[in-house]
Amino acid sequence: MPYTVQGVVARGKGEAVSLETVHVPDPGPGEAVVNVQACGVCHTDLHYREGGINDEFPFLLGHEAAGVVEAVGEGVTEVAPGDYVILNWRAVCGQCRACRRGRPWYCFNTHNATQRMTLEDGTPLSPALGIGAFIEKTLVAAGQCTKVDPEAPPTAAGLLGCGVMAGIGAAVNTGGVTRGDSVAVIGCGGVGGAAVHGAWLAGATKVIAVDIDDRKLAWAKEFGATHTVNSSQVDPVEAIRELTGGDGADVVIEAVGRPETYRQAFYARDLAGTVVLVGVPTPEMTIELPLLDVFGRGGALKSSWYGDCLPSRDFPMLIDLYRQGRLNLDGFVSETIGLGDVEEAFAKMHRGEVLRSVVVL
Numbered sequence: 001m002p003y004t005v006q007g008v009v010a011r012g013k014g015e016a017v018s019l020e021t022v023h024v025p026d027p028g029p030g031e032a033v034v035n036v037q038a039c040g041v042c043h044t045d046l047h048y049r050e051g052g053i054n055d056e057f058p059f060l061l062g063h064e065a066a067g068v069v070e071a072v073g074e075g076v077t078e079v080a081p082g083d084y085v086i087l088n089w090r091a092v093c094g095q096c097r098a099c100r101r102g103r104p105w106y107c108f109n110t111h112n113a114t115q116r117m118t119l120e121d122g123t124p125l126s127p128a129l130g131i132g133a134f135i136e137k138t139l140v141a142a143g144q145c146t147k148v149d150p151e152a153p154p155t156a157a158g159l160l161g162c163g164v165m166a167g168i169g170a171a172v173n174t175g176g177v178t179r180g181d182s183v184a185v186i187g188c189g190g191v192g193g194a195a196v197h198g199a200w201l202a203g204a205t206k207v208i209a210v211d212i213d214d215r216k217l218a219w220a221k222e223f224g225a226t227h228t229v230n231s232s233q234v235d236p237v238e239a240i241r242e243l244t245g246g247d248g249a250d251v252v253i254e255a256v257g258r259p260e261t262y263r264q265a266f267y268a269r270d271l272a273g274t275v276v277l278v279g280v281p282t283p284e285m286t287i288e289l290p291l292l293d294v295f296g297r298g299g300a301l302k303s304s305w306y307g308d309c310l311p312s313r314d315f316p317m318l319i320d321l322y323r324q325g326r327l328n329l330d331g332f333v334s335e336t337i338g339l340g341d342v343e344e345a346f347a348k349m350h351r352g353e354v355l356r357s358v359v360v361l
């Protein structure tokens with residue numbers, strides 16, 4: 001029996017989101033229907049509704065979620081009804097050129113459900129990042145469900161489904177932060193805060209949090225920042241250099257997604273250092289840099305999709321660290337809200353009042 005449920009839909013560019021009736025088909029071969037229990041509000045949801053990702057409206061928003069598998073389609077063996085899962089947007093294919101070379105975190109052919117969820121009039125919905133989880137039940141590819149320990153509450157576990165994983169992974173996987181490193185993180189929202197926490201977890205001895213909002217800097221300290229810089233008051237490049245003996249940081253993580261903050265990251269790193277871009281720019285943004293500086297400063301300029309994570313490897317490991325009290329996922333949950341409150345949550349995100357508003361169903 002297909003399901004008729006309520007979901008949060010962005011109908012057009014810049015339009016306020018609305019709660020709509022959505023038809024969710026029974027899972028077909030390789031698919032699963034999941035009862036969503038919690039889903040965080042990520043800045044990428046706002047990018048979708050602003051038309052910053054693509055024009056495939058209407059979008060079913062939400063993509064940072066945990067829940068319980070309700071039903072699976074033919075041939076699904078990796079999960080079964082009743083399993084507690086985090087939804088991921090990297091269901092690796094195992095066959096593309098990245099997977100075949102043993103680098104599945106770069107998989108170029110990740111799986112999503114093949115059937116579409118629709119509005120009541122039959123209009124197909126584009127689920128955000130192939131998930132769409134501001135909804136009571138969602139249809140995904142079975143590989144998008146990663147089983148984890150049910151003792152971790154869904155409000156915390158769901159955050160690993162996007163922003164917190166992206167931030168931790170930007171530091172640990174993409175940036176390769178290790179013991180004794182100096183790290184600066186520019187933009188300390190949900191993603192940047194998690195990058196701070198990831199750098200701390202990996203043993204960085206200097207973790208410099210940069211933001212234009214003192215509230216974010218106070219939270220960053222709770223996640224392990226050793227120093228904070230309010231870049232609306234001082235030049236962050238100079239400040240980071242000063243805090244690192246004049247050299248710049250080994251790894252600088254940009255978690256805003258803007259040309260000016262990327263430029264800061266570029267000049268705030270040490271010679272042969274690494275810049276990691278985890279913030280998502282919009283299509284019109286460009287940057288100009290002296291090619292001689294790109295060459296002369298050496299090192300690596302990387303970008304980080306989903307923290308270069310492998311969900312099957314990283315989610316259960318991070319849930320273990322959470323259960324041992326070594327990973328502070330609860331610290332990212334600023335408030336829990338209902339399905340009808342997503343528009344207000346965007347406004348709070350915009351005003352900088354929250355790290356994560358988490359929809360609880």
Ligand SMILES: NC(=O)c1ccc[n+]([C@@H]2O[C@H](COP(=O)([O-])OP(=O)(O)OC[C@H]3O[C@@H](n4cnc5c(N)ncnc54)[C@H](O)[C@@H]3O)[C@@H](O)[C@H]2O)c1
Nearest residue numbers: 043044166187188189190191211212257278279280305306
């Ligand atoms: N690469 C990925 O896989 C991935 C995954 C999730 C989110 N993202 C992206 O990461 C970015 C951050 O997402 P979020 O959910 O943490 O958003 P957020 O709104 O919670 O955080 C953004 C932070 O940047 C700060 N900021 C804004 N302008 C700044 C400036 N000029 N200098 C310094 N700080 C500034 C804000 O005060 C805020 O704290 C977004 O672009 C989002 O789309 C990327």
Ligand SMILES: [Zn+2]
Nearest residue numbers: 093096099107
């Ligand atoms: Zn692949």
Ligand SMILES: [Zn+2]
Nearest residue numbers: 042044162163
């Ligand atoms: Zn996200």
